Amino acid sequence: xATEVQTELASGKPAQIPDRPERGAAPSxxxxxxxxxxxxxxxEKLIEFIIRVCGISAIIFVFGIFFFVFREAAPLFFEKHKxxxxxxxxxxxxxxDHSPAHKQFSLKEFLFSKEWYPTSQSNVRYGxxxxxxxxxxxxxxxxxxxxxxxxxxxxxxSEFCGGKLKETLKIIIELLxxxxxxxxxxxxxxxxxxxxxxxxxxxxxxxxxxxxxxLALMSVPIMVSIGEDSLKAVPDSYREAGLALxxxxxxLVYRVLLPAAKxxxxxxxxxxxxxxxxxxxxxxxxxGHAVTIPFFKTDGxxxxxFMFEPVRTLTATxxxxxxxxxxxxxHYRVLFLIxxxxxxxxxxxxxxxxxxxxxxxxx
Amino acid sequence: MFAETPLVRKKHRREILAxxxxxxxxxxxxxxxxxxxxxxxxQGAPLLSWDFLTTNPVGGMRRGGVWSALLGTIWLVxxxxxxxxxxxxxxxxxxxxxxxxxxxxxxxxxAVINLAGVPSIVHALFGLGAFVLFAGxxxxxxAASLTLAIxxxxxxxASTREALASVPRFFREACWNVGATRWQTIRxxxxxxxxxxxxxxxxxxxxxxxxxxxxxxxxxxxxxxxxPAGDLFAYSLKEQCMALSMHLYTVTxxxxxxxxxxxxxxxxxxxxxxxxxxxxxxVVRVYLRSRKKW
Numbered sequence: 001x002a003t004e005v006q007t008e009l010a011s012g013k014p015a016q017i018p019d020r021p022e023r024g025a026a027p028s029x030x031x032x033x034x035x036x037x038x039x040x041x042x043x044e045k046l047i048e049f050i051i052r053v054c055g056i057s058a059i060i061f062v063f064g065i066f067f068f069v070f071r072e073a074a075p076l077f078f079e080k081h082k083x084x085x086x087x088x089x090x091x092x093x094x095x096x097d098h099s100p101a102h103k104q105f106s107l108k109e110f111l112f113s114k115e116w117y118p119t120s121q122s123n124v125r126y127g128x129x130x131x132x133x134x135x136x137x138x139x140x141x142x143x144x145x146x147x148x149x150x151x152x153x154x155x156x157x158s159e160f161c162g163g164k165l166k167e168t169l170k171i172i173i174e175l176l177x178x179x180x181x182x183x184x185x186x187x188x189x190x191x192x193x194x195x196x197x198x199x200x201x202x203x204x205x206x207x208x209x210x211x212x213x214x215l216a217l218m219s220v221p222i223m224v225s226i227g228e229d230s231l232k233a234v235p236d237s238y239r240e241a242g243l244a245l246x247x248x249x250x251x252l253v254y255r256v257l258l259p260a261a262k263x264x265x266x267x268x269x270x271x272x273x274x275x276x277x278x279x280x281x282x283x284x285x286x287x288g289h290a291v292t293i294p295f296f297k298t299d300g301x302x303x304x305x306f307m308f309e310p311v312r313t314l315t316a317t318x319x320x321x322x323x324x325x326x327x328x329x330x331h332y333r334v335l336f337l338i339x340x341x342x343x344x345x346x347x348x349x350x351x352x353x354x355x356x357x358x359x360x361x362x363x
Numbered sequence: 364m365f366a367e368t369p370l371v372r373k374k375h376r377r378e379i380l381a382x383x384x385x386x387x388x389x390x391x392x393x394x395x396x397x398x399x400x401x402x403x404x405x406q407g408a409p410l411l412s413w414d415f416l417t418t419n420p421v422g423g424m425r426r427g428g429v430w431s432a433l434l435g436t437i438w439l440v441x442x443x444x445x446x447x448x449x450x451x452x453x454x455x456x457x458x459x460x461x462x463x464x465x466x467x468x469x470x471x472x473x474a475v476i477n478l479a480g481v482p483s484i485v486h487a488l489f490g491l492g493a494f495v496l497f498a499g500x501x502x503x504x505x506a507a508s509l510t511l512a513i514x515x516x517x518x519x520x521a522s523t524r525e526a527l528a529s530v531p532r533f534f535r536e537a538c539w540n541v542g543a544t545r546w547q548t549i550r551x552x553x554x555x556x557x558x559x560x561x562x563x564x565x566x567x568x569x570x571x572x573x574x575x576x577x578x579x580x581x582x583x584x585x586x587x588x589x590x591p592a593g594d595l596f597a598y599s600l601k602e603q604c605m606a607l608s609m610h611l612y613t614v615t616x617x618x619x620x621x622x623x624x625x626x627x628x629x630x631x632x633x634x635x636x637x638x639x640x641x642x643x644x645x646v647v648r649v650y651l652r653s654r655k656k657w
Contacts (some may be wrong), residue, residue: 001636012650013488044544044546044547047460047546048545050580051453051456051457051461052461054449054451054453054454054456054457055452055453055454055456055457055458055462055471056457056471057450057454057456057516058471058474058475058478058516058517059471059474059521061446061474061513061516062474062477062478063479064489065481065485065486065489065513068489068492068493068497069485069488069489069492071497072488072491072492072496075497077601080368123475144416146586148388148456149382149388149391149415150392151386151389152384152385152389153385153389153392155385156382156386156388156613157384158387158636160382160385160386161386169389169393171645172393173393174639174641174645175641175642176392176393176396178570178574178637178638178641179574179634179637179638180573180574180575180576180608180610180633180634180637181483181574181575181576181577181612182574182576182608182612182633183609183630183633183634185612186611186615186616186626186630187399187403188430189615190626190627191399191402191403201629217392217396220392248374248375248377248378249378249382250377250378250380250381250382251374251377251378251379253381254381258481271480274480275480276450277482277611278480278481278482278483278485279482279483280482280483280484280576280577281483281576281577281608281612283649284611285615285616291475303617315482315484315577318484318487318488319484319487319577319580321603321613322487322488322491322580322581323580323581336488336492339484339485339488342482342484343481343482346477346480346481346482347477347480349480349481350476350480353647354472354473354476
C-alpha cells in the first residue's frame with residue numbers, strides 16, 4: 001500500500017499535485033495516531049471551504065461584471081418609450097424640460113449609425129459606428145507602431161544581449177509598464193501635443209496619431225515581456241542545433257526561433273491589442289475627442305492625412321459622458337450598452353490569445 | 364584558421380546589422396520615455412517640496428499642494444489591498460494546490476485572464492451598477508476600493524500562483540509523509556516558502572491601484588473635498604475622497620488658469636509614488652530570491 005502511494009507520488013504528472021492519500025489509506029498496522037481536537041478539524045474544513053470559494057471568485061466576478069453592466073443597459077430593450085405626444089402643449093412641455101426627446105431604442109441604429117447625438121433636444125441618436133471606427137483605427141495605428149518595435153525589443157532582450165544589460169532592460173521595461181494611464185494621457189496632452197504640432201506642422205496635436213503613439217508605448221512592455229517568455233520557451237536544443245550548423249544569431253532568430261515561437265508572439269500581439277482597445281484615460285485626454293470618421297473628408301473623398309484628425313473611442317465616450325448622463329436615462333443606459341460591447345470585444349480578444357497560448361503548451 | 368569567404372563576411376555583416384537594428388528598436392522605445400519623464404520632473408521641479416505633499420490644494424485647486432488627494436489614494440489603496448490580498452492569495456492557493464486539471468479549472472483560468480483583460484472603464488460601470496447602486500453603498504471609498512480590488516485581483520493571483528508553483532513538490536510530499544494535512548502543509552511549508560512571490564504580487568497590486576483613474580471616477584472619487592491637513596483619518600469608508608490620479612486629470616482638463624508647473628508636479632508625485640512602489644517590489648523580489656535555499 002505504502003509503496004503504491006510512493007510510486008504514485010514519484011511518477012505522477014509533474015504539472016499536477018497528486019491527491020493527498022486519505023487518512024484511511026495510511027500504512028497498515030494501525031499506528032496510534034495523535035488525535036486532533038474537533039475545533040482543529042472543523043477549522044480546517046472551514047478554511048478549505050473559504051479557499052474553494054476564493055478559487056471560484058474569479059468566475060463569480062466575471063459573470064458579475066457582465067450581469068451588472070448588462071442589468072443597467074437592459075431596460076433599453078424592454079422599456080417601451082412613448083412616441084412624442086402629438087398635441088402642441090405636450091411638445092412645448094417637452095421643449096421646456098431639458099431631458100432629450102425619447103424614442104424607442106433600436107439596436108440596429110446603435111450598431112450601424114454613425115450619428116452620436118445623445119443630448120440632442122429634437123432628435124436623439126445613439127449610433128456608435130464612428131466610435132467603433134475610432135477605437136479600431138487608433139488601435140490599428142498603435143499596433144502598426146508597437147508590433148515591430150515590441151517584438152524587435154523582445155528579440156533583442158531575449159537573444160542579443162546577456163547578463164547585466166538584459167536584467168537592466170527587463171527592469172526598465174517592467175517599470176515602464178507601471179506608468180499610470182492618466183500620466184500617459186498627461187504626456188499626450190502636453191509633450192506629444194507639442195511634438196506633433198512642431199514636427200508634422202499639424203494644426204492640432206490632439207489627434208489619432210497622438211493617441212496611437214501613446215497606446216503603442218503603453219502596449220510595448222506587455223508585448224516585450226510575453227514575447228520574451230515565448231522565445232525563452234523555445235527549447236535550447238533548437239538553438240544549439242542551429243549554432244552547430246554555423247548559423248549566426250540573426251539566422252537563428254529568423255529561421256528557427258521566430259517560426260518556433262510564432263504562437264507566443266501572436267498571443268503577445270493580441271494581449272497588446274486587448275490593452276489598447278480597453279485603454280481609457282490616455283485616449284480620453286489625447287485623441288481630441290471629436291465624433292468623426294477620420295478617413296473621409298466632408299465631401300466624401302478619402303482623406304490621406306487621417307492620422308491627424310481627432311477621433312473618439314468607445315472607452316473615452318463612457319468616461320466623458322457618464323458623469324453628465326442622469327441615472328436611469330436612455331443616454332445613461334446606452335453608455336452601459338457600450339460597456340457591454342467593450343466587454344464582449346475584449347472577451348473575444350483575450351479568449352483568442354488564451355487559446356493560442358494553450359495551443360503552445362499542448363505542443 | 365579558416366579563411367573568411369565572402370559568404371561568411373556577408374553573414375557577419377548581417378549579424379551586426381540585425382543586432383544593431385534590434386538594439387535600436389529597444390532604445391527607440393526606452394530612451395524617449397526616459398527623456399519625457401526627465402522633462403516632467405524638470406517642469407514640475409519649482410513646486411516639488413515636502414510642503415507640496417503635506418498641504419491641501421487651495422484657491423480652486425490652483426495653488427497649494429496635494430495632501431488631500433495623496434491621502435485619498437492611500438485610503439483607496441489600503442482598503443482595496445485589505446480586500447484583494449486575502450481573496451487573491453487564497454484563490455491562487457486553490458488554483459495551485461486544490462484544483463484538478465479539468466474543465467472547471469480551465470474555466471477559472473479563463474475567468475482570471477478575462478478579469479485582467481476587462482477594460483478599466485467597464486470595471487467602473489460594474490462598480491457603479493453593483494456597489495454604488497445595487498448594494499446601496501453610494502459613491503464612497505468603500506465602493507471605489509471594492510471596484511479597484513476586483514480589478515487588480517488577477518495581479519495578485521498570477522504572481523502568487525507562480526510563487527506557489529515554484530515550491531518543489533518534494534517539500535509537500537515530505538510534509539504529508541509526516542502526517543500533516545493538506546492545509547497544514549500549505550500553511551507551514553508552501554506559503555512561507557513562496558512569500559517572496561506573494562509579496563511581489565501584493566506590492567504590484569498596490570502600484571496598479573494607485574495609478575488607476577477610470578474605475579474610481581464614478582464610484583467614489585470627487586474633484587475636490589476639503590479636509591484638515593495632516594489628519595490621516597480625515598476620510599471614512601462611507602464618504603467620497605479625492606485621489607492623486609483623479610486630481611491630475613481634473614487639474615489638467617477642468618481647471619483653467621493653474622500655474623504651468625502645477626500639473627507637472629502632480630504628475631511627478633503620482634509617477635514617483637507608482638515607480639517607487641514598483642522598485643520596492645523588484646528589490647524585495649531580488650533580495651528574497653537570493654535567500655532561497657533550493
